[in-house]
Amino acid sequence: xxxxxxxxxxxxxxxxxxxxxxxxxxxxxxxxxxxxxxxxxxxxxxxxxxxxxxxxxxxxxxxxxxxxxxxxxxxxxxxxxxxxxxxxxxxxxxxxxxxxxxxxxxxxxxxxxxxxxxxxxxxxxxxxxxxxxxxxxxxxxxxxxxxxxxxxxxxxxxxxxxxxxxxxxxxxxxxxxxxxxxxxxxxxxxxxxxxxxxxxxxxxxxxxxxxxxxxxxxxxxxxxxxxxxxxxxxxxxxxxxxxxxxxxxxxxxxxxxxxxx
Amino acid sequence: xxxxxxxxxxxxxxxxxxxxxxxxxxxxxxxxxxxxxxxxxxxxxxxxxxxxxxxxxxxxxxxxxxxxxxxxxxxxxxxxxxxxxxxxxxxxxxxxxxxxxxxxxxxxxxxxxxxxxxxxxxxxxxxxxxxxxxxxxxxxxxxxxxxxxxxxxxxxxxxxxxxxxxxxxxxxxxxxxxxxxxxxxxxxxxxxxxxxxxxxxxxxxxxxxxxxxxxxxxxxxxxxxxxxxxxxxxxxxxxxxxxxxxxxxxxxxxxxxxxxx
DNA sequence: CTTAGGGCGTTCGTATTCGATCACGCCGGA
DNA sequence: TCCGGCGTGATCGAATACGAACGCCCTAAG
Numbered sequence: 098x099x100x101x102x103x104x105x106x107x108x109x110x111x112x113x114x115x116x117x118x119x120x121x122x123x124x125x126x127x128x129x130x131x132x133x134x135x136x137x138x139x140x141x142x143x144x145x146x147x148x149x150x151x152x153x154x155x156x157x158x159x160x161x162x163x164x165x166x167x168x169x170x171x172x173x174x175x176x177x178x179x180x181x182x183x184x185x186x187x188x189x190x191x192x193x194x195x196x197x198x199x200x201x202x203x204x205x206x207x208x209x210x211x212x213x214x215x216x217x218x219x220x221x222x223x224x225x226x227x228x229x230x231x232x233x234x235x236x237x238x239x240x241x242x243x244x245x246x247x248x249x250x251x252x253x254x255x256x257x258x259x260x261x262x263x264x265x266x267x268x269x270x271x272x273x274x275x276x277x278x279x280x281x282x283x284x285x286x287x288x289x290x291x292x293x294x295x296x297x298x299x300x301x302x303x304x305x306x307x308x309x310x311x312x313x314x315x316x317x318x319x320x321x322x323x324x325x326x327x328x329x330x331x332x333x334x335x336x337x338x339x340x341x342x343x344x345x346x347x348x349x350x351x352x353x354x355x356x357x358x
Numbered sequence: 359x360x361x362x363x364x365x366x367x368x369x370x371x372x373x374x375x376x377x378x379x380x381x382x383x384x385x386x387x388x389x390x391x392x393x394x395x396x397x398x399x400x401x402x403x404x405x406x407x408x409x410x411x412x413x414x415x416x417x418x419x420x421x422x423x424x425x426x427x428x429x430x431x432x433x434x435x436x437x438x439x440x441x442x443x444x445x446x447x448x449x450x451x452x453x454x455x456x457x458x459x460x461x462x463x464x465x466x467x468x469x470x471x472x473x474x475x476x477x478x479x480x481x482x483x484x485x486x487x488x489x490x491x492x493x494x495x496x497x498x499x500x501x502x503x504x505x506x507x508x509x510x511x512x513x514x515x516x517x518x519x520x521x522x523x524x525x526x527x528x529x530x531x532x533x534x535x536x537x538x539x540x541x542x543x544x545x546x547x548x549x550x551x552x553x554x555x556x557x558x559x560x561x562x563x564x565x566x567x568x569x570x571x572x573x574x575x576x577x578x579x580x581x582x583x584x585x586x587x588x589x590x591x592x593x594x595x596x597x598x599x600x601x602x603x604x605x606x607x608x609x610x611x612x613x614x615x616x617x618x619x
Numbered sequence: 620c621t622t623a624g625g626g627c628g629t630t631c632g633t634a635t636t637c638g639a640t641c642a643c644g645c646c647g648g649a
Numbered sequence: 650t651c652c653g654g655c656g657t658g659a660t661c662g663a664a665t666a667c668g669a670a671c672g673c674c675c676t677a678a679g
Contacts (some may be wrong), residue, residue, distance in 0.1 A: 109625095111443060114471025115472065122421040125666075135628055140667070154633065156418035157666065160383040182372070213378070226490055229508050231379075233487075242515060244505030244523040247490050254503060258526065262505040262519065309441070369654095386636080396658055401637070417665065418636065 109134075110142045113159075117152050122160035130216050136315050137196040180310040180334035183355035185209040187274065188306060196269045199298040202291055203274025203307040207231070208315035211239070222266050224259050224294050226252040242267075243294075256289040263297040271302025275309060277316035282344035283326040285318035292322050303331045311335040324349050370395075371403050374420075378413050383421035399485050441571040441595035442615035446470040447502060449533065449593050456478040457530045460559040461554055463514035464535025466569040468492070474499070483527055485555050486511040496610050502527075504555075514549040524558040532563025534580035536570060543586040543605035545581035553583050565590045572596040586611050 106114070107131055116123050116131075128139045145156045153162045185208035192198065192213065197220040200206045210228040213219060219238035223229060229242045245259030271291045277285040284307070286292050299305050307328045313339050325331075325348035334355045337345060345352055367375070369395055377384050377392075390398045398569050400450055408415045414423045443457060446469035453459065453474065458481040461467045471489040474480060480499035484490060490503045506520030534556045539547040545568070547553050568589045572589075575598050586609035595616045 100518055118472070119488075122416070126417050136666075137629080137668090138627060141627085143396075144668095155385050155416075156385065156416070156506075157416050160421070182376075226494075226503070229487055230491065230513075233508065233510050233513060237510075238507040240510075241517075241519070242487070242503065242508050244503055244519075247494065247501040247503050249494050252494060256502075256580070258400075258502070258505075258523065262523070265519065273396065333553075397636080398638090398655060398659080402657085405638095 100177075104247060105128050106146075112150055113139075113142055114146060115341065117159055117161055121160060122155070124158035124235060127158070139186060160229065165293075180312075180355075181205045181208040182212075183334050184308050184332050185212045185242055187353060187355045189213055189307060191330075192216075196220075197222075197266075198270040198272060199263070199266070199268055199302055200225060200249065201225070201271075201295055202274045203308075205274045206272055208220060209272060209308065220268075222263065222268060224254040224263065226254060231275050253291065255288070255294060257293075259290075260293045262298045263294060265300060268303070270304050270306060271298040272306045274309060275307065275313060275318075275322060277318040278309060278313050278341070280315070280340045281346065282341075282348060283323060284322040284327070285316075286322050287318045289320050292320050295322055295338055299323065299327050306330045308332045311337075314338055314341055324348075365405075365534060366510045370567075371407060374403055375407060375412060378420060378422055383416070383419060385419035385432050388419070394573075411523065426464045429574060441573075441616075442466045442469040443473075445569050445571060445593050446473045448614060449569060450474055450617045451598060452567075452591075453477075453480065453531065457481075458483075458527075460484070460524070460527070460529055460532040460534075460563055461486060461533050462532075462556055462559055463512065466535040467533055470520075470533060470569065481529075481559045482618070483524065483529060485515040485524065487515060515548070518554075520551075521554045524555060525562060528562045529564070531565050532559040533567045533569060534559055536568065536574060536583060537599075538575050538579040539570060539602070541576070541601045541605065543609060544579075545583040547581050547583050547587060553581050556583055560584065560588050567591045567593060569593045572598075575599055575602055581591075585609075 110114070113123070113128060125136055125139050126141070129136050132139070143152070143154060143159045146152045146218065150301045152159045168188065181204060184205060188209050189212035191274065194216070195218045200210055200221060200223040207225065207227055210231050214231055215237060215266050217237045218292065221232065221238055222241045224243040224245065226242070226247060229240055230290070232240045234237060243254050243262040245256040245262070246253040248255055275284050276287050287297070305328050307330070309331065311334055325344060328348070328350050330351045330353060331345070332353045336354050367530055374384070374389060382567060385403070386397055386400050390397050392401070404413070404526045407413045408420065409422065413420045414516060443464060443532065445466060449470050450473035455477070456479045461471055461484040464488050468486065468488055471492050475492055478498040480544060481494065482499050483502045483506040485506065487503070487508060488531045490501055493499060493501045504515050505522040506515040506517040506523070509516055536545050536556070537548045540546065547556070566589050568591070570592065586605060589609070589611050591612045591614060592606070593614045593616070597615050
């Protein structure tokens with residue numbers, strides 16, 4: 098994308114780039130103090146880097162560029178976030194201190210992780226690089242990350258190695274998200290590889306939580322993950338449509354709908 | 359750390375928090391457009407969140423809080439960065455297109471990863487979560503991450519599982535960094551677990567690159583990693599002190615000193 | 620020695636953002 | 650009905666950041 102040759106930049110500009118990439122944002126004033134130069138000089142650097150599309154300019158500083166590749170992902174993170182957050186809050190309350198849990202790929206599980214930041218008695222195994230990063234923000238729970246291919250679109254870790262890694266554990270709670278649910282309770286996903294990880298998590302969790310916001314009911318996806326018999330608790334944000342209720346009631350599974358509070 | 363109860367905040371403030379946590383920084387103006395309210399209201403929100411130590415205030419917006427825990431790490435990232443970058447640039451030139459390589463924990467290897475962003479023919483295996491994140495920024499090389507414990511201090515992934523994961527590969531080049539080098543060529547590190555990963559990388563690389571800036575020569579560290587016989591190429595930024603040269607010349611190892619250009 | 624050019628500091632007028640204050644509308648309780 | 654708290658919008662002077670223009674210093678080429 099950014100086809101500028103970074104390596105030929107002056108030292109100070111390279112360092113600014115480095116700072117911004119690692120910190121996300123730096124104020125002009127911070128850079129002034131850091132380098133001992135005038136604001137004007139910093140601004141010149143920032144403008145130059147900005148014209149090369151290496152950083153994004155703000156009033157008062159500069160930040161990492163809004164990357165085109167994770168933009169759609171960021172959008173997805175937004176849509177239906179209210180529902181996801183409600184679900185996450187509800188699930189977080191049901192995670193006891195000292196529990197061990199799997200968190201797999203998915204925006205809803207990420208929302209859960211956000212709620213769990215600050216808890217410091219948990220042991221978490223995840224194949225989501227964003228979750229691992231999130232939990233690093235504070236001194237808190239132990240985090241293990243699964244090995245495997247890093248998927249650029251969403252930071253998910255997938256592949257046979259990932260599945261094998263997950264199988265090494267047996268934890269209290271497995272939290273999984275999915276792409277869609279059929280009326281008869283068939284759980285679906287778009288990505289074959291992701292399915293394998295989810296199945297490994299299901300097989301090795303004493304209790305399985307499925308988190309799915311309202312949009313998942315009726316959404317078509319290609320790959321079959323399993324059905325309600327694999328799930329112990331289903332968490333959602335709205336009462337599922339009538340057509341889905343029969344299968345839900347027949348299953349030996351508890352349904353939790355987030356309070357509208 | 360931040361002992362404020364996030365869950366009781368108004369919806370807009372929670373969303374602001376979410377945006378900042380995911381984007382690193384948002385301008386006041388962006389938030390104004392996003393929520394359709396006046397700048398004044400956004401400022402009130404930002405000030406409130408700032409007093410709760412949940413975000414950091416800037417002129418023109420707000421950003422993620424400069425976390426106390428990775429601060430010492432950030433500092434370490436800074437000191438000697440010039441040298442590290444020079445080394446990184448030199449090594450990057452020696453990584454051919456299509457190569458497969460290990461990158462282990464360490465600030466110098468991170469600097470190398472930064473230089474490799476944009477290359478799109480590489481296959482990279484790493485146990486450094488920062489590197490995995492960095493490579494995600496652009497469409498580029500394939501990245502595999504090792505599984506294991508996520509170390510909060512620096513995002514390194516360590517533990518027996520990590521070592522086992524690394525052993526599954528056999529790659530063209532292994533790039534390792536270390537904490538210190540003795541005069542006789544003994545390679546040292548502070549962390550026992552990290553050593554095991556480095557040794558696994560050495561054993562499974564066709565060529566081993568050691569990257570070490572000038573500060574490493576003579577620094578004492580506790581755990582023995584190996585010696586020059588394990589290394590094929592040593593990259594550094596200054597000619598090593600006289601006392602070290604004999605061992606370096608005796609070893610079957612190429613020494614590369616970064617040009618002062 | 621002279622000169623041209625790049626990098627940086629300085630100045631100053633302009634643009635933007637900030638905070639204090641007041642006003643309005645929307646509740647819920649007396 | 651009245652009242653007070655709360656959240657928001659509006660106004661305006663103060664603080665801050667911005668860009669353009671100019672001059673200085675250093676370096677390299679002639």
